[in-house]
C-alpha cells in the first residue's frame with residue numbers, strides 16, 4: 001500500500017526522465033549526453049536541424065533504439081528494466097508513419113488497438129473516441145492510401161492514443177501537413193496537455209514551438225545547446241538583421257562600431273548583424289553600405305525569437321532547412 005503511494009507520487013512529479021543518453025552509429029555520434037525531464041501537463045519542444053539527433057533520442061525514449069549510455073524513465077518505469085510498464089504509458093507517433101496503406105483507417109486502428117492488448121466493444125468505443133478527437137469521423141471506412149498526408153498524420157496520432165497513454169512522443173508531427181490538419185493537430189496537442197498528458201514534440205519549426213511549448217531544448221549535433229522556457233531563452237538572444245548582398249563587400253569593422261550592434265557575421269553573400277534592437281540600426285547600416293557601394297538584394301528583420309537564439313548559438317538559420 002505504502003509502496004503504491006510512493007509510486008504515485010513519483011509518477012505525478014515526472015512523466016519522462018532522460019539521463020545522460022548517448023548513442024553512436026559506427027564512428028558517428030548521433031546523441032551525446034542528453035538529459036531533460038518532462039512533467040505531467042507539459043509540452044516539451046525538442047528542436048533542432050536535420051540530423052541533430054531528434055529521432056534517435058525519441059527512439060531511445062520509446063525503447064526502440066538501445067542507448068550506448070544513459071537511462072530513460074517513463075512515469076518512474078525504466079524503459080529497459082521495466083519495459084512493459086513503461087511502454088503501456090507511452091504513445092509514439094514516429095516521423096515515418098506507421099500505417100497500412102491498403103487498410104481503412106478503422107482497420108488500422110483495430111490493428112494497433114489489438115497490438116496494445118485492446119479488443120471487443122471497449123476497442124470499438126475507443127476507436128470512435130480517437131477518430132472524433134483527430135477529426136476523422138465519417139472518413140474511417142476509406143483506405144489510408146486515399147488520405148492526404150495531414151490526415152495520415154492525424155490517424156497516426158489517433159493510433160498512438162488508443163491505449164490512453166500518459167506520455168505522447170510526436171516526431172515532426174507537422175512536416176508536410178496541410179494548414180487545416182496542422183491546426184487540428186496543434187489544437188489536439190493543447191487539449192491533451194490540458195488533460196495532464198506529458199508531450200514531447202520534435203520540430204524544426206521554431207515559431208510553432210514558441211507558441212506551443214512550456215519548455216524547449218535546442219539540440220545540435222547530438223548535444224543540447226540550450227534548455228529553458230521560450231521566454232527565458234528569448235531573453236538571452238537578441239534580434240538580428242539579415243541582408244543579402246548582391247555585389248560588393250561590406251566593411252565589417254565599420255558595422256561593428258555602430259551603436260547597438262552586438263556581432264556581425266559574413267557568410268557567402270549573407271550579412272547577419274546581431275542586435276537586441278535590430279529595427280533601430282537599419283538606417284545606419286543601409287547608409288554605411290550605400291557609402292561603400294554595396295548593393296543589397298534583400299533585407300530581413302528578426303525580432304528576438306527562438307529563431308534568433310538559434311542563430312546566435314549556431315551561426316545558422318533553421319528556416320533554411
Ligand SMILES: Nc1ncnc2c1ncn2[C@@H]1O[C@H](COP(=O)(O)OP(=O)(O)OP(=O)(O)O)[C@@H](O)[C@H]1O
Pocket residue numbers: 025028029030048049050051052053054055056057095
Ligand atoms: N540507422 C542509422 N544508421 C546510421 N546513422 C544513422 C542512423 N539513424 C540516424 N543516423 C545518423 O545519426 C544522426 C542523427 O539522426 P536523427 O535521425 O536522429 O536526426 P534528426 O534530428 O531526427 O533529423 P531529421 O530532422 O532529419 O529527422 C544523423 O547524422 C544520421 O545520419
Ligand SMILES: [Mg+2]
Pocket residue numbers: 054055056095171
Ligand atoms: Mg528525425
